[in-house]
Structures are given as C-alpha cells and as structure tokens.
Amino acid sequence: MTLELDPQLDLQSIRIVRAIAESGTITGAARSLGYSQPAVSQHLQRTEARLGLPLVTRVGRSVRLTEAGQVLARHAITITSALDAAAGDLADLAGLRSGTVRLAAFPTASSTIVPRLLGAMASLHPGIQLSYIEAQPPEAVALMREGAIDLAVTFSYPGDRTDPHRDSASGLSIETLFTEEMVVVLPAGHPLAGDPIVDVAGLATERWIAGCPRCRGHLLAVCELAGFDPLIAFETDNASAVLNLVASDIGVAMLPRLALATATLPAGAVIRPHTPPSDRSIHLIASDGARRVPSLAATIALLNTLEGHDWGLTAA
Template structure:
C-alpha cells in the first residue's frame, strides 16, 4: 500500500506562526491576543480552525493556564526562524519601496556621459543615498541590446525621427521607450564662413554648404548626415570620419570641413574659438529617450531614475512632452 502525503494539510500561514509563537512566549491566549492586537475569542477560534485542519491539537489546558502540545512546540520552534526571515524580507522590501536601498544598472551614449549621467547619479545620491548605480558607456545599438539581454536596467539612447532608415524602432521591439527631450542638431562652420553672411543669427540652410567637405561621426550619425543633406537636395562629400565630438570641433576650427553635431555634444564640450554653430533651417533634431524592459518602471529605484530623467533632461534642446510607449512588433 502506498501512502500519498497530503502536504497541503500542513500548510501554515504567517498569522498562525505569530499566534503560536506568542502563546509559547506568554503561556496565555488572553495575553497573546492582547500583544498581537486581537480579541481573545478571535485567537481561540483561529487556533481551533488550524487544529481542525492539522488534525491534532496545538494547545492544551494546564491548570488555570495552557501549554503547547508536542505539535504546538514543533510549530513554535520553527516559527522563530520563519518569522525572523519574514521580518527581514519585509524590512528589505520596505527599504526598496522607500528608496533606502536598490540599484540601477545604467547605460548611455558618450555625450550623455558628461551631461545627463552625472546629473542623474548626483541627484539620486543626494535624494536617495541608499540607491547604488553601475554605469557603462555604449552607443545606442549596444545599450539597447544590453537592456534586452537583461544586463542593464535602463539605457539612455537617441534616435532621429526624420530618418526613415533609422534602425531604432526595430531595435526596441518589445521594449518600452520613455521620451525625455528633443535635442537640436547644430551645423558647425568656421567663423566668417560665406554661408553666414546672409543673416548671421538665422538657422542655416544646408544647401548653402553643398560644395563643402564634411566631417562625419558614428555610423548612425553618418547616416543622419547623408539623409539631412539629401533632404536639402545634395549628397555630402565626406572627407573625415571620427566619433570624437571634440575632434570634430577642432577640425572645423582648422578649416578641414563642416559638420553636424547635436546640442548635447556642444553642452559636453563647448565650441573652441573659430567655430560657429547654427540651428538648421529644416529644424533638424534627435530625440533623447530612455529604454527599459516592460515593467521595469515599477521597480522603485528604476522608476525614480526615470522620474528624475523626465524632470531634468540635461540637454540644450527643448524638453518634449514626456511620454511612455511600448513598441509593438
């Protein structure tokens, strides 16, 4: 004959553990009920229901008082360990919820490293010292892949809305995109360039620079440069390529070409002497976004990081109306 154990019959909830532990400590249902904040009849009825479910008594009369049975002593002995673990878990959850602890694994692109990231981490440290950050610099494709793979909680990235071939939407499929700010794209030319003579303060039509040599950046930025020039009716002659924004500015100052750079890059490294930056006549811009996995904003530390990013977008572009949108595949 095979006996099938009915483990469900011995399931014990935390309230039962606390009642039995209090009875063991005080030797009285009345005293245990008072300490726990219940009425004496409520505790007595609870014990009877548990005893009925277990099929054995937990307490028995002893003179004018009560004592634990052998089964009650087993429950009380384990209750001490279990309740201690539950209390520690509740305390840790309270710390997480109250942002007294937690972590955020952050990834962002290079020009954000000296603008958005320091501001975010320093603000979080001032307001929630128990939350810890780890940070890795990466261009958007790698940063978004890190979120998808679970190695990063939050990636600060960018995309160019005007670029039909921008792979951004495909890269964030099934992830959540939180819009942070609009970052204006500036055109950089040497001081005194003839294209500035018409109106030195007006946005610059890229078509005026069709004969110039161009300095291009990362693959995504290069694609944006060629797309912007195409919308202005020409194909740029690219003679220099570098991902270093400071190098781009220095090359423009040296007369080696003209270039496009986002305003955030200029905030990270101010223009050197000899370079003029202008908005483009077409209102060229990119969007700064945060990318997370679905539900990540419900993690208290990550949700607070997102709130701070929306409240203080460290960019020279004007803030966009904050929005959160899942990207459908």
C-alpha cells in the same frame, strides 16, 4: 505510520504558536497579536484538527506547548523573523531607501545627462544604487531585451530607416525626454560663418567630419534634401575632436546641441543653425512595468525633469 501535514498550515497559525511560546498563555498571545482570546483559541483548535496533533496542553490557567507545538514554535522564530525582514526590505524599497537601477546611455549622455542624473539620485535617493554602462541605441535595446539593464537613454533622427526604436523595441515602453536642435560647425574664417542661419546647400563642396553611423546617416539625409552628397573625409564620435578639426580648417561638421554642452568651443570655430533645419530626439526606454518598481519610477521621474533647456541647447 507517516504523518501527512496539511499543506494549508498558515502563517497566522505560526504566529499564534510563537506568541503562545513567548507569553505562556492564550490570553497573552491574543493581546500581543491584537485579537480576542476566543478568536485565538478557535484558530488554534482548527489548526490542531488539520494537523491531527495537539499543540498545547493546559496547565492551570496557563498553557504549555506540546512536543509538536515546540517544533512549530522553533520554526516559527525563523519564519516570522524572515517575514519581518522581508517586510522591512519591501518598506525600504517602497520608501526609496534601497533598490538598484541599471542604466545604459549613448556616449554624449555620459558627459551630460548621466552625471546630472547620478548627482540628483545621490542627493534625493541615496539608498538607490545606480550602475551605468555606455552603449549606442541598438546595443542598449539589445541589452534591455536580454534583461541586462533596467533603463536606456537613446536617441533617434527623423526618417532613420534603421531606427532601433521601431521593430526591435516592440513591447518596450518608449518616451521622448526632449528634442534637440542640430547645428553646423564652421571654421571662423568660412565665408558663411557670419550668416545667422547657414544654408547647407552652400556647403556642398566642403569636406565633412562625420560621427557615429546614425549621425552619419542623418548628415547624408540632410545633405540629400539640400541637393548634394557630402564628401565625408573624416569620422570621429568625439565632439571635442570635431570642434578642433573644424577650428583647424580641416572640414565642416553637423552636431547635436547636446554634444556641445560640455565641449569647449575653440576660437577658430563657430556654431550656426542651419537650413533645412533638423533635430534629434532623446528617448527613455523601459519595460512596460518599470513604473511599478519604486526605484525605477524615481529614476524615470528625475530623467523627465532634465529637459533640453538644462543643457544650454537654445544658445547659438
């Protein structure tokens, strides 16, 4: 004969059997579980009826587990210990004592936003492990789609036709952290270097130093508004390299303020606002349910405190 156990064997029954094994009495089990003795007795009777097996036998005023009860008690130790461990882990997550966050961000953020975030996380939430990889916005969105990262810090320019925050990011949560000013970088001896605001149209005959494809596209768009196509003679994503090329009178450039936050301005270069003015927006991309995960919610909250003024973005 094959015994078919009721699949509704519940955790409460398992806890009761373990408590009886530890206390030796139903009264003691009820006391340790915080229930009344009749409630425990009735629950035990219903469990025995479902299983078709007795779990305890009475011996005077105490009870003794039957063979079936001993089997269940033996498994109960493993089951309840695992549940307690799971509850502890969940409490750690909820209390931000543990958790993991996988972050991606663009190169400029590697020397500005990311170090500040890592320092804040280590100070405020030392139990959360934050890993980081560098990726341009399109790659970061793709990594998010693949489930390889949890959060991405990205950027976009107004009017960018290939903006990765459009169709490719559909279904994801996108919020703007801050918007930063774009500036031109000129050799200190340039005729327009003394102007408080430089008219980009006055740089129509200059050689330009361009950056990543998105930054290059933005430069083309601004110059188009100013009425000319720029002569792009050099390309580099390295802001320090751009500054030193400009200081050597190799060309002129357009950079976001964030790229200048950790770079040393050489004596031979100056930074000026320009007209027509332009800017760049810094975004945070996450899944729609990210804020329900305590470690991700904490990271998002910290990123929202790192506003543009923290990076010296208003100084000319």
